[in-house]
Amino acid sequence: MVPTIRTGAVSYLNTRPLVFGIDQGSGGDRLELSYDVPSVLASRMASGEVDLALLPVIELARIPGLVIVPGLAIGSLGNCRSVLLVARRPLDEVRSVALDPESRTSNALARVLCAEAWGISPAFVDGPRDLALALAEHDAAVRIGDKALFEPLPLGAIAYDLGGAWTSRTTLPFVFAVWAARPGVVDRKLYEVLHASRRAGAAAVPAIAADYTWNGRQYPEIALPYLRDAMRYRLGDPEVAAMRRFLAAAAQLGIIDTAPPITFADVKPGHSAFSSNSSVDGEIPQEQTP
Numbered sequence: 559m560v561p562t563i564r565t566g567a568v569s570y571l572n573t574r575p576l577v578f579g580i581d582q583g584s585g586g587d588r589l590e591l592s593y594d595v596p597s598v599l600a601s602r603m604a605s606g607e608v609d610l611a612l613l614p615v616i617e618l619a620r621i622p623g624l625v626i627v628p629g630l631a632i633g634s635l636g637n638c639r640s641v642l643l644v645a646r647r648p649l650d651e652v653r654s655v656a657l658d659p660e661s662r663t664s665n666a667l668a669r670v671l672c673a674e675a676w677g678i679s680p681a682f683v684d685g686p687r688d689l690a691l692a693l694a695e696h697d698a699a700v701r702i703g704d705k706a707l708f709e710p711l712p713l714g715a716i717a718y719d720l721g722g723a724w725t726s727r728t729t730l731p732f733v734f735a736v737w738a739a740r741p742g743v744v745d746r747k748l749y750e751v752l753h754a755s756r757r758a759g760a761a762a763v764p765a766i767a768a769d770y771t772w773n774g775r776q777y778p779e780i781a782l783p784y785l786r787d788a789m790r791y792r793l794g795d796p797e798v799a800a801m802r803r804f805l806a807a808a809a810q811l812g813i814i815d816t817a818p819p820i821t822f823a824d825v826k827p828g829h830s831a832f833s834s835n836s837s838v839d840g841e842i843p844q845e846q847t848p
Contacts, residue, residue: 562587564590568594571766572789578758595660596663599612612736616666616814618736631791635732636725643698643720645716654681654696666804667724733797
C-alpha cells in the first residue's frame with residue numbers, strides 16, 4: 559500500500575484552483591487533504607503534522623531542509639487584492655502596525671515594504687483578527703485572505719495593496735506560498751497529480767468563483783475577477799528571482815536569520831512536461847540553489 563501523504567492547503571479562495579482536482583479525487587487515496595490558515599499550516603509543517611503543504615514562502619527560512627514542487631505557487635504580478643495594509647492615516651504618519659495572526663509571509667512583506675518602499679519604521683505588534691479592534695489600537699493593520707478580499711473597509715480607512723507595492727518597487731512578481739515538503743515525499747507521480755489538479759482548477763475558475771462561500775454569502779462578482787486577473791499560479795524564473803529578493807530583504811531586516819537556498823524536488827524524468835507559456839502550468843526553473 560502506498561503511504562498516505564498528509565497534505566495541508568490554505569483555507570482561502572486563492573487556493574481552490576490549485577487543489578480543485580485533488581478535491582475532485584484526482585489524488586486517489588494517496589493524498590489526505592486538510593485546510594488551515596497560513597500561520598497554522600506553517601506550525602503544522604514545522605511540527606511534522608503534515609508531509610506536504612502550501613507553505614508561506616517565509617517559512618522556507620524557518621523550517622530546514624524543505625524542497626519545493628516545481629512549477630506551482632500562489633502569487634501575483636501587481637495588485638493581488640487580498641493582501642493589504644489597511645491604515646487610518648497616511649503612510650508617513652503610521653507609527654504602529656498590527657500584524658495579521660493568520661499570516662507569516664505577508665507580515666514579513668509589510669515590514670520589508672515599510673523599510674524599502676515607504677521609508678517608515680513603525681512598531682510591529684501581533685494584532686487581533688478583527689480589523690476594527692486592530693485599528694482602534696494601531697495606525698494600520700496587515701489584512702490577508704478572504705477577509706481582506708470580501709470584507710468592506712471601515713469608513714475612512716486607506717488600503718495599500720502589498721502585492722502591488724512590491725511589484726512597483728521591484729518590477730518582480732510576488733510569491734506568497736509554494737507546495738513544499740521534506741525530501742523523499744515528492745516524486746514524479748505526486749508532481750503530476752498536483753499539476754493535473756491545477757489544470758482542472760484553471761478550467762473550473764468560473765464555477766469555483768460562483769460556488770465559493772464566505773461567511774454564508776457568495777460573491778462571484780468579486781471572486782471571478784480576483785481568480786482570473788489578480789492571482790498567478792506559475793513558478794518560473796521570475797518568481798524564483800522574486801523569492802530570493804524577498805528572502806534576502808527579510809534577512810537583512812532580521813526577520814529571518816538568513817536567506818535559505820531554494821531547492822526543488824527531484825521530479826525526473828527530464829524537465830517539466832508542461833509549457834512555460836501556458837496559463838496553467840509554469841516552467842521548472844533550471845537553478846536549484848542560489
